[in-house]
Amino acid sequence: MNVYSIRTVDFDLNNTLSCGQVFRWQKNQWWTGVIKGTLVRAKQDGDELSIDSSLEKIVIQDYFRLDDDMQQIYSSINCDVKIASLIKNYRGLRLIRQEPWECLVSYICSSNNTIRNITNSIRRLCECFGERIENGYYSFPSPEALSMVKLCDMEPCRMGFRASRVIEIASRIAQREFDLEGIESLSFEEGRRKLLKINGVGNKIADCVLLFAFGKLESFPVDTHIEQIMGRLYGEHIKCASKNKKRDEIAKFARRYFGTYCGYAQEYLYLEDLGRDKHKE
């Protein structure tokens, strides 16, 4: 038991953890998750964030991006009444600074998949190949661990055609053939170019990793949901390009329209659609 509290401004734990950017947090009395192989429990009362973990406070602050100046970010992306309404409804939603490897694997699994299936696959991946922490929680398996896994032993994770892609990049990273962490220091465009070399990573997944793991806030991942939302809200601004090019056009428009923090705008737009459908448990 190692509880401490953090005073926060413009932070909402529930919005942050239930908006679909992370797949491993669960809510009971406390939110429970794993950061850097360490169990973390979190809950919020007003502006007070309570943490139960052996991790240092600075690690938690970094993970939840508590140093982001939301006033500045809000005023930067607040371009019209539509986005203003989303900011009002979901105020305090933060991007999370995910660990790159877990983020990459999670989003490789997201390809042509449902959030429910992704969550189940990632949980089973940790149960099968991660290290046990305590009462049913596991660390996320390292590239080294997953590089040793035979494809047929991955079958219980039910990842389908994505399993071989995960093993492939795990091996490349384990053998120092691919430097994932090094992308941190690259620009958005350079990092994107590098991520696109990974088998199973295209524009959308690269943009997710750049935004969620490497904090490139100018990234604007366009998936089927964002495509629909942007069509509804900003269709008149977007050229009717061919099916494949359309998502590029949307991302380009968003960067121009919302500016350098458009990644934050993307998160608020995405939560809008979660509320409309029945994705939530």
Place this chain on the structure above:
DNA sequence: CTCCAGGCTTACG
């Protein structure tokens, strides 16, 4: 049964 889900790769014009 068919269609689709936080797409990507490959094959074919």
Place this chain on the structure above:
DNA sequence: CGTAAGCATGGA
């Protein structure tokens, strides 16, 4: 160049 089928799996 551009477009379209194929991919594992599970739920509606």
